[in-house]
Amino acid sequence: MSRIGIDVGGTNTDAVMLDGAAVLGAVKTPTTEDVTGGIQAALQALLAEPDVSATGIEAVMIGTTHFVNAVVQRRDLNRAAALRICLPSGASLRPMVDWPEDLAVCADGGAYLVEGGHEYDGRPLALLDEKAIAAAGQRMRADGVDAVAVTSVFSPITAEHEERAAEILRGEHPDLRVTLSSRLGRIGLLERENVTLLNASLADLAARTVSSFERALAESGIAAPLYITQNDGTVAAVDIARREPVFSFASGPTNSMRGAAFLSGIDDAMVLDIGGTTSDIGCLVAGFPREANNVVEIGGVRTLFHMPDLLSISLGGGTILDPSTLAVGPRSVGHHLMEEALVFGGETLTLTDVAVAAGRADIGDRNLVCNLSAATVRDVMGWVERHLSEAVDRMKTSAVGEPLLVVGGGAILTPETIAGISEILLVPNHGVANAVGAAMAQVSGEVDHVFRDMERDELLRRAEEMARARAVAAGADAETLKVVDVEDLPLAYLPGNAVRARVRVVGDIANVAEGGDDGDPTP
Amino acid sequence: VYPRKLTIDDIEALALGAWILGTGGGGAPYHRLLNMRELYRDGHEVTLIDPISLADDALVAVLSNMGAPLVGQERLADPAFATKPVRTMECYLGRTFDAVMSLEIGGGNGVHPLMVAAVTGYPVVDADTMGRAYPEAQMTSVAIAGLQCFPLTLADIRDNEVIITRAESWKWMERISRKACTEVGSIAATCKAPRTGREVKDHGILYTTTKAIDLGRAVMVARDRHDDPVDAIINSADGVRLFDGKVVDVARRATEGFLRGQAAIEGIGADAGSRFTVHFQNEFSVGYRGDAPVVMTPDLICVVDSASGDGIGTDVIRYGQRVSVLALPSPPVFLTPQGLENVGPRAFGFDLEFRSIFPAGPS
Numbered sequence: 001m002s003r004i005g006i007d008v009g010g011t012n013t014d015a016v017m018l019d020g021a022a023v024l025g026a027v028k029t030p031t032t033e034d035v036t037g038g039i040q041a042a043l044q045a046l047l048a049e050p051d052v053s054a055t056g057i058e059a060v061m062i063g064t065t066h067f068v069n070a071v072v073q074r075r076d077l078n079r080a081a082a083l084r085i086c087l088p089s090g091a092s093l094r095p096m097v098d099w100p101e102d103l104a105v106c107a108d109g110g111a112y113l114v115e116g117g118h119e120y121d122g123r124p125l126a127l128l129d130e131k132a133i134a135a136a137g138q139r140m141r142a143d144g145v146d147a148v149a150v151t152s153v154f155s156p157i158t159a160e161h162e163e164r165a166a167e168i169l170r171g172e173h174p175d176l177r178v179t180l181s182s183r184l185g186r187i188g189l190l191e192r193e194n195v196t197l198l199n200a201s202l203a204d205l206a207a208r209t210v211s212s213f214e215r216a217l218a219e220s221g222i223a224a225p226l227y228i229t230q231n232d233g234t235v236a237a238v239d240i241a242r243r244e245p246v247f248s249f250a251s252g253p254t255n256s257m258r259g260a261a262f263l264s265g266i267d268d269a270m271v272l273d274i275g276g277t278t279s280d281i282g283c284l285v286a287g288f289p290r291e292a293n294n295v296v297e298i299g300g301v302r303t304l305f306h307m308p309d310l311l312s313i314s315l316g317g318g319t320i321l322d323p324s325t326l327a328v329g330p331r332s333v334g335h336h337l338m339e340e341a342l343v344f345g346g347e348t349l350t351l352t353d354v355a356v357a358a359g360r361a362d363i364g365d366r367n368l369v370c371n372l373s374a375a376t377v378r379d380v381m382g383w384v385e386r387h388l389s390e391a392v393d394r395m396k397t398s399a400v401g402e403p404l405l406v407v408g409g410g411a412i413l414t415p416e417t418i419a420g421i422s423e424i425l426l427v428p429n430h431g432v433a434n435a436v437g438a439a440m441a442q443v444s445g446e447v448d449h450v451f452r453d454m455e456r457d458e459l460l461r462r463a464e465e466m467a468r469a470r471a472v473a474a475g476a477d478a479e480t481l482k483v484v485d486v487e488d489l490p491l492a493y494l495p496g497n498a499v500r501a502r503v504r505v506v507g508d509i510a511n512v513a514e515g516g517d518d519g520d521p522t523p
Numbered sequence: 524v525y526p527r528k529l530t531i532d533d534i535e536a537l538a539l540g541a542w543i544l545g546t547g548g549g550g551a552p553y554h555r556l557l558n559m560r561e562l563y564r565d566g567h568e569v570t571l572i573d574p575i576s577l578a579d580d581a582l583v584a585v586l587s588n589m590g591a592p593l594v595g596q597e598r599l600a601d602p603a604f605a606t607k608p609v610r611t612m613e614c615y616l617g618r619t620f621d622a623v624m625s626l627e628i629g630g631g632n633g634v635h636p637l638m639v640a641a642v643t644g645y646p647v648v649d650a651d652t653m654g655r656a657y658p659e660a661q662m663t664s665v666a667i668a669g670l671q672c673f674p675l676t677l678a679d680i681r682d683n684e685v686i687i688t689r690a691e692s693w694k695w696m697e698r699i700s701r702k703a704c705t706e707v708g709s710i711a712a713t714c715k716a717p718r719t720g721r722e723v724k725d726h727g728i729l730y731t732t733t734k735a736i737d738l739g740r741a742v743m744v745a746r747d748r749h750d751d752p753v754d755a756i757i758n759s760a761d762g763v764r765l766f767d768g769k770v771v772d773v774a775r776r777a778t779e780g781f782l783r784g785q786a787a788i789e790g791i792g793a794d795a796g797s798r799f800t801v802h803f804q805n806e807f808s809v810g811y812r813g814d815a816p817v818v819m820t821p822d823l824i825c826v827v828d829s830a831s832g833d834g835i836g837t838d839v840i841r842y843g844q845r846v847s848v849l850a851l852p853s854p855p856v857f858l859t860p861q862g863l864e865n866v867g868p869r870a871f872g873f874d875l876e877f878r879s880i881f882p883a884g885p886s
Contacts, residue, residue, distance in 0.1 A: 089598040089680045092558055119708045120594050126681065153597045188596045190554075293841060397771065397842040 001058045003509075004222070005439025006042060007255060007432075008035065008064040011276075011335040014435040015042040017052045021262075025049030026432040035066070035209060039216035047220075057222060059475075059509050062213050063229035063251040063438040067202050071249075071299040074102055079109035080200035081145045083136055083169070084193060085116035085152035085161050088126060095149075095193055100300040107201035109145035112136035116161045117153030122450075122498065125153050128161050130168055137172030147177045147203040149196035153189060155182035157489075157500065158450065177203045177243075184246060184305050191295060191304035198301065199246040206245035210238050225475065227441065227509075231306050233258045233288045234444040234506055237474055247306065249298060253280050254289050254308050255437030260405040261287045262440045263427045269403040270392055270421065273433075274410035276318040277332035279388065281311045281395045284405075288484070290397075313391050315384065317352045317410030326376060328383055342368050351413055354380045361412035385415035392418055407433040445471025445481075446504040453497055460488065463503040471505050481507035525573035526646060529736075531563045534637065536739030537732065541633025542834035543742075543756060544735055544851075546823050548806035549630015549656030550592035551836060554600040558638050562602065567641035572622060574650045574729050577720030582618065583648055584609050585665075585718055586636040587626035589677070589700065590710035592838060598680065598710055600631070602638035607678035608714035609639055615674060615686055616717065624648040624723070626663065626715055628731040629656030629806075630836075650727035654854040655823050658805040660700065661693035662866045664856045665718065668726040672696040676714045679707035728854045734760070742832040752832025753847045756825070762851040763880060765810065765818060766799040767792050767829060770844045775837075786826070786840050788848065799848060801826060803837040808871040810848060818850045818880045819868045821857035825849045850880045 002019040013031045017024040027045040032038035039062070047054050070076045082095035095111045096104045114136065116128035140148060148169060152161040159182035166178045179200045185192030210228065217226055228241035231250040241248060257271045267287040273280045283290040289308035296307045314330030318337045321328055333340040333348055340346035342353040343364025355361055357369040358377045392404060401422035406414045407430040414424060427433060447466040451459040464483060472478050485504040529537075538552040538559075577583065588595070588605065613619050623636040623643075628651040640647045652663035660666065672693045677685040677700060685703045690696035696716075704711040718727070738759045745755035757764055768788040775784035783804050790797045800811045807824035809816055818824055826835045829845040840846075857866050858879070868875040 086599075089601065089604075092561065092601040092603065093554065093599050097557055097561070117597075120591070120597070123708075125708070187593065189599060294839060393769075394845060395843060396769075 001056055002053070003058050003439045004043070004046065004060045004224075005435040005437070005441075006039060006060065006062045007252070007434035007438055008039065008062060008066065009252065009434070010065055010069055013038045013042045014432045015046040016432050016435040016439055017046060017049070018436065018439045023429055023436065025052040026429060026435070028432065034212075036212040036216040036219070039213065040220055043216065043220040043222065054221065057224040059224050059227060060217055060222060061227045061229055061235055061438040061441050063255045063434060064209065064248060065252045066209050067206065067245040068249040068298065070202060070205055071103070071198055071301070074106050074299070076205045077106045077201045078147055078204040079145050080107055080147040080149055080197055080203070081109040081136070081140045082111045082193065082197055083133065083148055083150045083165060084111070084113050085128065085150070085165060086189070087113055087115040087129075089117070089153060090189065093190065095197065098190065098302060099194070103299060103301065107197065109147065110140065110143060112139075118155070118158050118161065120154055120157065122158050128164060130164070133165050133168045134172050137169040137176065140169075140176065141173040146173070146175050147179070147200040149179050149181065149193065149200040151181040151189065151193040151196050154187070155180070156185070156187050156192070179243075183244065186304050188304045191302050194301045195246055195303045195305045198298065198303070199244060202245040206242050210242045214238065227475070229255055229438045229441045231308060232291070232444070233437070233441060235441040235509075250308050250310070251438075252434060253282060253310055255434045255441070256280075256407050257282050257284055257289050257308070257437065258287065258440060259433030259435070259437030260284070260407045260427045260430070262436055263429055263433060264405050264425055266403055266405060266425070269405050270396060271405045271407065272388065272392060272414070274406065274408040274413055275316045276334050276337055276409060277314070277316045278312045279315045279391065279408075279410070281313075281391050282308055283395055283397070309395070311391055311395050313387060315351070315387055315413070317350065317355075317413065319351045321349045321351065321354070321380065323349050326380060328380065351380070351384065352410070355412045363412075384413050388413070388415055389418045393420055396420055406430065442506050443471055443474050443476035443509055444484075444504055444506045445469070445474060445476065446502070448500070448502045450498050450500045454499070456488065456499070459499055459501055460486065460503070463501040464505065467503045467505045471507055472510075475509055476507040477510035478507070481505045525571065525576060525649070527571045529569045529571055529637070531560060533736050534559045534563075534569075534634065536736045536743060537637075538634055538739065539742055539833070540735035540737070540739030541628055541630060543738055543825050543827060543832075544628055544633065544654070544731075544823065545630030545656040545834055545836070546806045546825055547803055547835065547837040547840070548658065549627060549632055550595055552631045552634045554595065555631050555634035555638060558600055558602055559634065559641070562638065562641040569637050569640045570646040571649050571732060572646040574648050574723050574727055577622065577648065577723055579719065579721040581621040581720035582616075583718045583720065583723050584612065584620045584623045584636075584639075584645075585626050585652065585715040586623055586639060587632045587713055587715065588635050588710070589704050589713050592836075594708060594710040595631070598708075600635075600638070601680075602642045604678065604680055605635060605638045605712050606642050607684065608676040608712050609643065611676040611678065611684050611686065612674070612714045612717065615676065620645055620717070621720075622646045622648045624727070625651040625732070627651055627653040627656045628735050629653065632656070633732075633735055647732065648723060648727070649732045650723060650729045651731045652727060654728040654731050656806055657866060660697035660715075662870070664728050664854065665716075665722065665726050666693040667856055667859065667861050667865055670716070670718070670722055670726060672716050675700055675716060677703050678712045681707070683707055726856075728856065745832065753827060753829060753849065756827065756832060756849060760851045762825070762849045764847060764849055765880075766790060766794050766812065766848040768794055768799060768846065770840060770842055770846055773840055773842060782837055784837070788846060791845075801848060802873070804871045805837060807837065809868055809873050809875065816875055819873065819875055819877060820871060821853035821862065821866045821877075822880050823851035823853060825851060852881050853879070
């Protein structure tokens, strides 16, 4: 039984086939404007590899940077209305108040503030104004806005008002795609609303992209179920990915970190992913990326939700040096490295050229950089070492020496030693770590529920059962499920000793019938 | 030069400076800054006046937002809400105010009265009663001076208002107003006991709004020039740099309405090989180098991001952050015996004799 992992990046589409721990084949093809075509080409190239067979494929996992790129580049966004259930509080700061103007213009589908929401202890802040919500739904339909972000005060404590609002809105505007903030974010109304609005404004693109993934698979003759990879290193069934594209925002770096763990066999380590323009540094804990616990800006928008804790610095294989001052970056030749770098006959001095001159790698024509003086090479490589070391150290949380796993196309820039790092490992097959990370992604099940009148042990056991059932329904193998997160929060003032419990379990994808069932993984 | 029309750039600098002077508490000023940007866009303006120019019988509103910063994260901030207790107080007293001022310059409350000023047109007095942030009513210059603690008005975001007409002491005022605040959702807008111009001149901590603006601006200029923003803070506020390092451990617990805990910082650069621990109770209260207490309240203990110079709150300080620990001099009023009784280390549960890190006393 094998699995295919595909990473659809801005420049390349990578595909790998894994069987257990063995990489049976790996290919790199250019990403195309028409996503379907690019994936088909990658699959065709993969299936042409000698050890790869089209039969016995258990699942296909796709990771994509499409959604986050759409936000960063302000393209392919649909208008989304904001319904905020907050009055009498929050009236002076309208939704999107702190968004960059150019992004707000693309996505703003009108703002509606209505009475309702809750207190921190679960009591109501105000009665829910159902009439105003109905009127807002009618107005959205009249305006031709068919996506909405619903955010209620303290909805991470109780989502009651958001859920009721969704019912009312759908009654007035049956085609409306509704995103509830309680599904996505944490406490911090503006940041949670921002995530919810970003999600709603990606509704069209998510539907289109996921459909083109499905088409690419069908046209390649692969009948295995399709999964989309998420920020946390797990996968979602396609219908969930369609609804919640923001959970795929960081799947690129997450997959590369997970892939690095898998390919090296090391589950606890720092990971350095050196690309063409930037380097990302993250931290693996038990094989999963450590989660960020503060505000993460996406395309200039402040957000607070499940995202890996990453530090990005402007340093990559394509980073440009000023030939006279030797100032480094932050500009990069990006994916034009093969045309523009000196070692490839181009005219731009890049960090790759200096690394070749330093003897770190044998790529391109070394003679084309022989006029760089030894002192220059030493100074620049010293600069690179200092910056990477500092960035790695910044992300470390203990003084204990930890291993550092290096992946990415710019890995030749890796210093030989870094303070506080026990060993530096260049991961085998590191160029396709992303796709490997996608292929090995697991299935999760999460429950976030308010329990009443139960002892703590019992309610946690009940919550775990529910989470396990959801994971199995989403395609997980029940035997492999592990609890990865437990949180319980007593809600004072609510009747009946209410406790909000959150449990998340993760497991491997269950083997489906021989030869690949054309299954919808969620019953 | 007073009276001075504040620009929105002044207010951006004020928010930055106030967050540093918050010594980890007071809540981030971000929502209030967003409101000020909106108000300025709509043509509102705020005038800052010299406390010394106040007539002796002028009436000044002392304003703050009270409660849990976490609740503020969901309820946001609103100028109309901030103004409610001011109007209630005016009705109760039967006269209008001449100006408004901050209860505390540290954190979000450093910007709070500017929202009221923009809406009402009242000028803002360049002063506060803490010179920083502290959690309780008796921890102010006016409480230490023994001034009258009542009346106080408190407003909920709904149509609930409370007037506390009398309280026996500042501690009683703290207890009663805290109870009312908790009942309306652990957040309330308040107008503290009004002060006369004479009282502000004699017992306010003067020129702290300008101090916070200057501090914020120094950091902004340093960032633009790629200078060290931490040095800029030290130069602007006569502080000392105590430690540079990386946060390696944070322990927090919520007890009796306070956020208590400690953060351990491992040295880098000149401090490599040593460890610094800052203890907090809402604000940073005591700092230990190794096992020795080297800095304590009422000296201001500021923990800032080493790269940006931004203040770091006790609720958000976390593993891996590169931080610098600084001490800034305390306002003189807190160094008196009564001052130390109200805000010295023992007031925060540390059995330590106060010793200032500034040996010559306040500069």
